[in-house]
Amino acid sequence: MDRLIYTAMTGAKQIMEQQATTSHNLANVSTSGFRAQFDTFRAVPVVGPGLPTRAFVVDSTVGSDFRSGTIQQTGRTLDVAVEGPGWLAVEKADGSEAYTRAGSLKINENGVLQTASGLNVLSDSGPITIPPDVKITIAPDGTISQVDAGPNPGATIDLARLKLVNPEEANLVRGNDSLFTTKDGEPQEADANVRVISGALEGSNVNVVDAMVSMIALARQFEMNMSMLKNAESNAAKATELLSLG
Structure with a gap:
């Protein structure tokens, strides 16, 4: 029984x-x-x-x-969608590195590039700072450039590059905040093969x-x-x- x-x-x-x-x-x-x-x-x-x-x-x-979600065009400069496998690296509140596919970015009052939830977006050298009152573009390889509006229109100045990683899926662990980290907690090396689409967001899968x-x-x-x-x-x-x- x-x-x-x-x-x-x-x-x-x-x-x-x-x-x-x-x-x-x-x-x-x-x-x-x-x-x-x-x-x-x-x-x-x-x-x-x-x-x-x-x-x-x-x-x-x-x-x-x-599996990847549907790519939706938004036309917003600070929106990026990871194309195919790969992740955006962000800094958690405790200073550790985590990964997300949510590419709706913003610039806070201190000029730091962040996700919509307020996490710092990382480059290879740490958080990314954007000068005030500038127009920026994000290239497919994640390079963030400042468009020069001075006497030489069209010229660009590279500011930073998004840290794009592609760890093995089996090595990723989901947290309660829906962010992913590696099982050993070690930061991943940037992967030059990961590409992003500017002016677009990836939907939920x-x-x-x-x-x-x-x-x-x-x-x-x-x-x-x-x-x-x-x-x-x-x-x-x-x-x-x-x-x-x-």
């Missing part, structure tokens, strides 16, 4: 967590550069005397879908239809597990009646 309870109880718990993950994906369907998250489950035997046939359901892997179908399927699976628990309770009650009659 308790074998059924172990499996159904832990199965229902993990389904609720997967439902939360799917809801989180749907909530970020319009978030620039967002990567969908997914969960996989496996059965783990309960270790102990007399318990080798009992099993828990556990969340064995929390992964991310690294969440498939709305798939996410909605998944939510319906998970709801049905949860109901099935709860039904199994009710059956176990009913069977236990009937067994108690038989024993009391004996």
Whole structure:
């Protein structure tokens, strides 16, 4: 009897967590550069005397879908979309390096280039500072240039270059802030092969239809597990009646 309870109880718990993950994906369907998250489950035997046939359901892997989202043209100079594999390097609040695909950038009051959420965008030598009242362009290789509006129109001055990296997907870990870091926490070297598109943003790679179908399927699976628990309770009650009659 308790074998059924172990499996159904832990199965229902993990389904609720997967439902939360799917809801989180749907909530970020319009978030620039967002990567969908997914969960996989496996059965783990309960270790102990007399318990080798009992099993828990556990969340064995929390992964991310690294497929690219749709590129949307915005025409805004400070919007950049990473084309193909690659990431923008940013500085977290604790000074460590993290990676994102959200390329909606801004210049704060101190002239520092930041993401829309206020994180400093990095170059090979650290945060990037933009002089006041200048027009800038961002080249496909991430080079940020100042367009000279003086006596020689059209001339440009290179200010910095975005740090673009391309670590192995298996070496990336998603944080609670949706930023990615390497498993060992070490900064990655810039990759000259990574390219960006200026005046564009990459949309979320969440498939709305798939996410909605998944939510319906998970709801049905949860109901099935709860039904199994009710059956176990009913069977236990009937067994108690038989024993009391004996």
